[in-house]
Amino acid sequence: MNSDFCVAVHGMVYLNHKKCQLSSDELADNICTNPARVRKVMAKLKKKNLVQTKEGTVGGYSFQGNPACVSLADIAEALDLKFVETSWRSGSIDMDCLVASGMGDLMDEIFQNLNQDCLERLSRITIQDLDSRIFNCRKNSQQTDNE
Numbered sequence: 001m002n003s004d005f006c007v008a009v010h011g012m013v014y015l016n017h018k019k020c021q022l023s024s025d026e027l028a029d030n031i032c033t034n035p036a037r038v039r040k041v042m043a044k045l046k047k048k049n050l051v052q053t054k055e056g057t058v059g060g061y062s063f064q065g066n067p068a069c070v071s072l073a074d075i076a077e078a079l080d081l082k083f084v085e086t087s088w089r090s091g092s093i094d095m096d097c098l099v100a101s102g103m104g105d106l107m108d109e110i111f112q113n114l115n116q117d118c119l120e121r122l123s124r125i126t127i128q129d130l131d132s133r134i135f136n137c138r139k140n141s142q143q144t145d146n147e
Helices: 004-018 024-031 035-047 072-078 098-122 127-146
Strands: 051-054 060-063
Touching: 004 024, 004 035, 004 051, 004 060, 004 072, 004 127, 024 035, 024 060, 035 051, 035 072, 072 098
Parallel strands: none
Antiparallel strands: 051 060
């Protein structure tokens, strides 16, 4: 997994919170990354209709849909993310040893199952859930400070 997921989730929560159109510069400032990276990530979210865009000098991005229905799995799938992967496989299918010839496929299966488990877990967390956690924690913290 790369940090594009963090950029996408942060951007989606911020867009939902602001309830307006924001430029890639404004999003990048809040995410603490560069606007080109934001545009690259948001383009993938736009293809899956998770954000709307408007071109031009007053253009930007806005949240699309119901935040209670947009899950983190939707975002991960839009980015085509693998949470667990490797570019190297141990052993070789051409070796006589059953461990050496079979371990690569077994590890691929384990990684695939882990990715499915991650997506299943993320399907239960919505943008609204994250928004609520951020702002309910802030309210609770402020109430404690005022007491």
